[in-house]
Amino acid sequence: MARNKFDIDENLESPFNIKHFKRALVYIRKQQKPMIIAFLLSAISAGVALSAPLIIQHVVDVTIPSKDKSALLFWSGMTLLTIIVSVILATIRSRIMTRVGQDIIFDIRTDLFKHLQKLPFQYYDDRPQGKILIRVVNYVNSVSDVLSNGIINFILEILNLIFIAIFMFAVDVKLSFVILGGLPIFAGVILLIKNKQRRAWQAVSNKSSNMNAYMQESISGIRVTQIFTREKRNEGTFTRLSTNYRNVWMRAMYFNFLIPFSVDNLATIVTTAIYFVGLITLGPEEITFGVILAMSSYAARFWQPILNLSNLYNSFINAVSYLERIFETLDEPVTVSDIPNARTLPPIQGRVTFDNMTFAYDPGHNILENLSFDIKAGESVALVGPTGAGKTTVVNLISRFYNVSDGRILIDGHDVAEVKLESLRSQMGIMLQDSFIFSGTIMDNIRYGKLDATEEEVIAAAKTVCADEFIREFENGYMTEVNERGSKLSQGQRQLISFARTLLANPRILILDEATSSIDARTERLLQKGLNELLKGRTSFIIAHRLSTVKNCDRIMYVADKGIAESGSHDELIAMRGRYYRLYTAQKMEA
Ligand SMILES: Nc1ncnc2c1ncn2[C@@H]1O[C@H](COP(=O)(O)OP(=O)(O)OP(=O)(O)O)[C@@H](O)[C@H]1O
Secondary structure: OOOOOOOOOOOOOOOOOOHHHHHHHHHHHHHHHHHHHHHHHHHHHHHHHHHHHHHHHHHHHHHHOOOOOOHHHHHHHHHHHHHHHHHHHHHHHHHHHHHHHHHHHHHHHHHHHHHHHHHHHHHHOOOHHHHHHHHHHHHHHHHHHHHHHHHHHHHHHHHHHHHHHHHHHHHHHHHHHHHHOOHHHHHHHHHHHHHHHHHHHHHHHHHHHHHHHHHHHHOOOHHHHOOOOOHHHHHHHHHHHHHHHHHHHHHHHHHHHHHHHHOOOOHHHHHHHHHHHHHHEEEEEOOOEEEEEEEEHHHHHHHHHHHHHHHHHHHHHHHHHHHHHHHHHHOOOOOOOOOOOEEOOOOOOOOOEEEEEEEOOOOEEEEEEEEEEEOOOOOOEEEEEOOOHHHHHHHHHHOOOOOEEEEEEEOOOOHHHHHHHHHHOOOOOEEOOOOOOOOEEEHHHHHOOOOOOOHHHHHHHHHHHOOOHHHHOOOOHHOOEEOOOHOOOOOOHHHHHHHHHHHOOOOOOHHHHHHHHOOOOHHHHHHHHHHHHHHOOOEEEEEEHHHHHHOOOOOOEEEEEEEEEEOOOHHHHHHOOOHHHHHHHHHHHHO
């Protein structure tokens, strides 16, 4: 699929519309109280600050001509007081808003994380991890300021504008219209660049996402890179992605600069126009020098909020391109979820039935077709066959990691599509090919699926899979810290730890996908003994390429040609002299 690549831009599946912003309001609404307080503080602070030009006008026109020193001192003190009050209020407001901003992104990030936890395997199959990560981390951070301070500032600036307009019209109507004259030109500039600017910011989010995806992929694959000495070539790829990002960023910033640049110039033109109009009409009755001074101060003050609004507009356009991605992720359908009124799967015996089941990862390309088999509770089944035949797919479907395209999969007669996922998966012990190790202690890792397991239970599980011995050899034994992916451990050690983790849950159905492929022959033999004991009474599906490890299974199914090509016990399949026989004898000769 196209998006499953670092250098392919993600198309937006749902283009931005105002509904997205309304959804953002859901998060903002939760912060209503502190936001209203912050808003009131700002309004008072702005109102106080606005009285300064009036004081100036009074001082120039009345106090200075009357040479009243004590009045002059009083008004100077008042001006200082307005500054102090504004600063105090602004400081309290900024503290409140920092908190609000963080609370908003906390909520969005939590929702994203919760949703990502529920998204099915298919979602992760289809896109690079870097593109997912950047949404949760960078994009969410980028929208925090707009959704908190941005909203308040927007309202405040509008109010500020109204206040200034009222003050300004109270002082002089004619000059006020001169100040307002620049507005239509400004609106024209915005209209002209609006769409281009939005597209430019979408390109920025795309290119940063691509760069992030490649960075993530490169870090994960660093060992292979160094083995194949691909460093130079990878640098080239990264430089290309980084250059693309820089270029689109420059273009987006060009539009961003354009707006404040227009505002700045318009403000200068308007101020000059005030002097010009004032000069023509200046007269003792018409306009006093104090009025001109106050009006030019208002002109600067009037255009300042417009400049601020234009900066807010820039941030808004920028944030919209991130919000689109965030909500797109939140809207990603959880295609594998409980159906309405799903039943809880009762404690199972372990019978597994595939009833004419067909499955495709991508519609139209069936991996398995009309598959039917019935496994009795307690039976051990081996799935063998060529690479890519569909063995892992079969076991992934039992736990409903994907939805079947047609037919049914039943456990003890219950359709897996109709029972609660948690009740289904919690009764399975699944060990995937990727023995993922989480950061934490070995004890934490074994206990991962059963948090209430006692230390004794953890140790017993480790003993069963012959992991106890090597774990105790570490200085801190079970409390040894391992890092993410378990890079301090050997591949075989990782497998044994994840094996113990699977067993700890004491599942009725056990699925082992290449569980012992990296374990040495001696440990495997020991493990096999423990395992045979453990498998008794449980249904188990074991995928293995080394046939010697599965020949004792009750049933061996040879997966090929979109189905089960051969099925029977080892002896039966050998007697058939078919594909299993050929594979087995070939492996025996190699050994
Ligand atoms: N997430 C996926 N999206 C699309 N196709 C997939 C996906 N996973 C597997 N396939 C395809 O489905 C087929 C069966 O894959 P599967 O992993 O089940 O094979 P397997 O028999 O377990 O192989 P192996 O022995 O190599 O583990 C393969 O052709 C593979 O390319």
